[in-house]
Amino acid sequence: MSGRVFGLWCPDWPAVAAAADADLSPDQPIAVLGSGRVVACSASARAVGVRRDMRKRDAQARCPQLTLAEADQCRDARLFEPVVAAVAELIPLVEVLRPGLLVLPARGVARYFGSEEIAAEKLTDIVSSCGVESQVGIADELFTAIIAARRGMVIPMGGGVEFLAPLRISELAVEPSMCMDDRLSLVDLLWRMGLRTIGDFAGLSAADVATRFGADAIYAHRTARAMPQRPPSGQAPPPDLVVEHQCDPPVDRVDAAAFIGRRLSAQLHDVLAAASVACTRLTVQAVTDSGREYSRTWRCANPLTPDATADRIRWQLEGWLSGRNAADRPDGPVVLLRLDPVEVISSGALQLGFTGGGLTGGDGEVAERVRRALVRVQGLLGGDRVQIPLRSGGRGPGQQITLVPLGDELVPAADPQAPWPGRVPGPSPSILPMAPVSVRDAADHPVEVTGRGGFTGEPASLTWGSRTWRLNWWAGPWATDERWWSETEAGSHGGYYARAQVLLEDSRALLLHYQQGQWTVEGVYE
Structure with a gap:
């Protein structure tokens, strides 16, 4: 049972945090907006038809009593800190993946309480004492535990593959904190390939996935097969990578602490770059003038960048220094800030996009x-x-x-x-050569487009440069009369023109543009 993982998930956390920050009743429907769309909403809002990714006006039309709040990660982290602190009182080795989701190792916990089920009930009771609803999932692997937490399930040992197999392929991207940046594109591609469930994807061979896709697909394939991943742990970081800052004078304001944290973040990444490593698990530590130490570990799927590190430092410091209850706040000003890269990976192992x-x-x-x-x-x-x-x-x-x-x-x-x-x-051509060509019919007469939008003859061949190809297929023409009133704008963006698509004998498809008696290859499909 040493490899088992607890996942604790607080549903709709951005909406819960926004409601708590505004002192709203739990029954009051609320939605959190990002870029004009709903990114999270409460259960009462969903009950009347509000959904994620819905536009603001559509959400208000569904629920006129809806309270709207802008997305604020600092607010989410600040209000989640008391929950994390309460759990850490019971189980110290807590890792925060994002506000609203944390993981912890099952090692010793189930033995202490007698069983995993009793330990899960104890965790939910602790979170409930903070006035927050939560669900706990338990599994052999981290990703499976997070998916199980969304369903409040305990997965038997060795049952991860069976549990994941019937789930929709979109579940691979349901938790952004466990995904690379392009996971949604990967899921969309897998769906278009006919892979509807996680089990379908898991059935592919690892060699085929590694050959066809990128690094994130390999990682997603491992999670789909419920293969072991790095478990939550509290191991000591390499001492030569730890950076710290003595605060003189001591700091008791969030803005001042965040400013120091940003400088410390840049310093940490200089140290990591010199060691040719990247950080995937970071512990933020603060020591007060009384000597008391506060510590919290953040875990990420992607290696942390300086900006991402600075964000997590700011969120954590705001959670500590801006706690609503005096008992949750540090007992004095902060005199020392320390960053511990608890887990690092070699920079050579990274496959970064261009x-x-x-x-x-x-x-x-x-x-x-x-x-x-x-x-x-x-x-x-x-x-x-x-x-x-x-x-x-x-x-x-x-x-x-x-x-x-x-x-x-x-x-x-x-x-x-x-x-x-x-x-x-779509799909759009991959090459835009804009090269002149000649299109001719079977009698070797030039093919043009008439004023009625038709061909003067059936296209049979195309000459591009010094070579002529036979046409196996053609479609069009599609005529357009655009900006006919403007002589100055009657070039390639205006006037009377038409487009057609043709398939050459070598299986290349071309998009042709016709204007003023001249054909041009506007695009090549590859």
Whole structure:
């Protein structure tokens, strides 16, 4: 039983925290918004039809009495700290995955209380004493325990595979704290491949998954097969990686402590970079002027970045220093802050994406390295020679990308969210050569588009450069009459033009653009 894991989940925690912060009744429906959409809601709101990812106005239409609150991770962490502290009084080795979810090792706990079921009841009673509902799941592996906690189940030893197999494939992405950033894309791809359940995915061979997919898919495949993962633990960190800061004068305000925490975060990552490692489990420690020590461990699926580390330090310090009850707050000002990287992995083991979220929206370490490299190239070649693709609005694939010089304001040429009747449907071509071609019929006559939107002859061949291909298939033309009133805008973005799709004898598919008697290869599907 030494490898067993307890998962404790507080349902709808962002909504619970928002309601507690506003002193609302538990029966009052409340929804938490992020970017204008519902990211969490209370059970009373769900009872009248409010759902996650619903737009604000739709949620209010379903429930006119709905109370709305903006997403606030600091608030969630601050109000979750008393729950964690209460659990830690019983079981010290607590790890927080995110506000509302924590895990702890079952080693010794079940033996102390007599059984896992009794220990689970004891945990829920402790959380209930804080005025919070919770569910406990127990399993052999961390991920399985978290999924079991969402159902309040105890999974028998060795029963993880059987428990996970019938669950929908989307369950692999139900807990963001256990996923890489692109897990939703992976789940969508698996669904489109016909894999409907976790058992379907687990049935694939590990070699096939490693060959076809990336690092996160390999990790997801291991969790789908209920393979052992790193369990919660309280092992001592390597002493040469620990960083600390003596607070002089002592700190008793959240903003001052968070400022020190951000500096300490940068210092920690300099130390980790020098050792060629990355941190996946971090312990934040604070020592007061009376000598009392406060400690909390945070666990992450992705290696922590400096910004992610600083966020967790801020959340934890706010949870300590802003506790509602005096008993929950430190007994004096903080004189020492310490960061312990409890678990590290080799940097060589990481498989990072090239953009780390993208230069247009990412803030990861990889994106920053890419940006610095492009700035150096821009200094060598000139300001307009390095450009960033930005999603734009338009009907053709070439119009849906705006190239913006690096460093300029990222403003698309047209609004991508606006309606674009006649837009080329997906999937989009992978190559946009914009090369002139000649399309001819079986009698070797040029094929054009008439004013009525039809071909002058059935396309039979296409000449591109010095080579001619036979056409196995064609579709179209689709004619458009756009900006006919403007002579200055009657180029590739206006005037009368048409598009067609053709399939060459070598199985390549092309998107053709016709305007003013000339055909152009607008895109190549690969």
